[in-house]
Amino acid sequence: MAEEASFFSEVVGLQQQKSDDGVVFPAVLFPNPNASKPVQLTDAIKANKPWLDSLLHRSGAILFRGFPVSTASDFNDVVNSSGYEDFPYGAGVLATRTKVCDRVYTANEAPPDQMIGFHHESSHASEFPSKLFFFCEIEPGRGGETCIVLSHVIYEKMKGKHPEFVEQMEEKGLTYSRVIGEEFDPSSPVGRGWKAAFMTDDKSVAEERATELGMKLEWIGDEVKVIIGPMPSFRYNEVRQKKTWFNRLAVSYGGLKDKLNDDPTKAVVFGDGEQLPLDAVNDLLKMLDEECVALQWCKGDLLLLDNLAVLHSRRPLLAPPRRILASFCK
Template identity: 70%
Template structure:
């Protein structure tokens, strides 16, 4: 039984948000203090998979706090214990990551002082992970919080605020343009080079792999324009029977090759988005999000269809958060 090894924290641990029907976001699970022996997270997950799946379905996010998970290897064991199939972070991903062990990668390696905007993982790819695990190996000094927000809430708020835009987005879809350099740019959250993105230094092979991902490459001096779409600006969450805000409208990355972030997202007919949409979307995301102050050994499980995530700038080093992706 779930209560034998895990207990759900409702008050006192952190200020969770209330979702529909009184469900908390995120749901927080801790070792049952009534058990004399130490509760191993891997064993607790194996024993309660169906219950945990139901919690994730209800809330979209489950935080495991207070368990002895101290290393990348421990975290890999936790991911394996879930029974979820591996989703390799490979061709097409925008963020720079390094494989650590097994199914574990570094989280986005963008400079710690930069903000990483809200996004669904690999939302621009035809296939994306369904679930994400994050693990705090080194607790941040100050800043570096991970923010999460329910995607259907953002869809509903944006439809209230910008009904005409949402209607046009649903009709036309969205086109994305990414500029990839010859070499990776460690100063950018989306700084993978085209060679790293497509895992080849052969332009013909890169074009073949891009085509399979629904991308078109236009070679320019020093790099390549990657054209993606048109793609829907939303997705329909079949499990929960609702529309979710599955797009990059609130992005706005600016780096050496992308000096005008507004050109990164357009309507499917290549007309520009209204000027105020992106800024309004970012404000709504901030207003509605839950901000997670990481503690060492925290493990966060997200439903990638239901929840957007972001990273606040790190003010005081160090910080080390690892990630794993599941089908």
């Protein structure tokens, strides 16, 4: 770690877990306090890209803390310095975000007092980002933690506890459905109406775009039921040679209710339409909470996640303000 030591100081024990094989999750990097001049994160990333890629591969997540990054523009510069290709945020995405600048968006704008359950970004889609950046522009007052958990750990534990359930998920896949209105609903954790989601006010064009994205639309007046699937429940992470819990089951059950969607048992079912066993789902939600690391954000923090390896969630914000920005990479 000779070259990287001139830029980074690695810390162990701060909001972290340690696996049996000694891997620390997440890795936490601070500026090297003995550096001859202030460490700029963009320079540090460019100079140590192979080592950081290796660290992300081992840990699944890297938290950069204490670096002089304070604005959305600074954050954008850091993302660009990574060399990762941009993953555009486009049609068919239901979560509400606002573009801030270039490659930077707000994190999910669901009402801050609501939970956003564990998920891999765009796991329901045929294409999804491989890496995610998050940046804390305004530190939360109280609550609002971002929780992260290694997906292969959840897969292995659920397979051990509910092998028949996991086998059914493997064989049948999962089908997701959600009813959305025409326009933005600020009270909903999803928020986006179908016009924004499919970037049109023409129902026939929306149907065409949905079909291209592997979705089906069923119109209910001016509202629409969006059906996705059956989709694979798991993915094989070839880099780590492990199966991951790559689905939206937990987020569908763990806090996506609104006036049009109040029954999570209808939001996700097996690919053949059969309902999921509630005991297994409840064990999953409990397991995710027990196994996760809940990150307490500090202003200026950057979190880099391997989206193929790590599930993430957001706990309710108990005391505002909070502003987290996000960027997605291929």
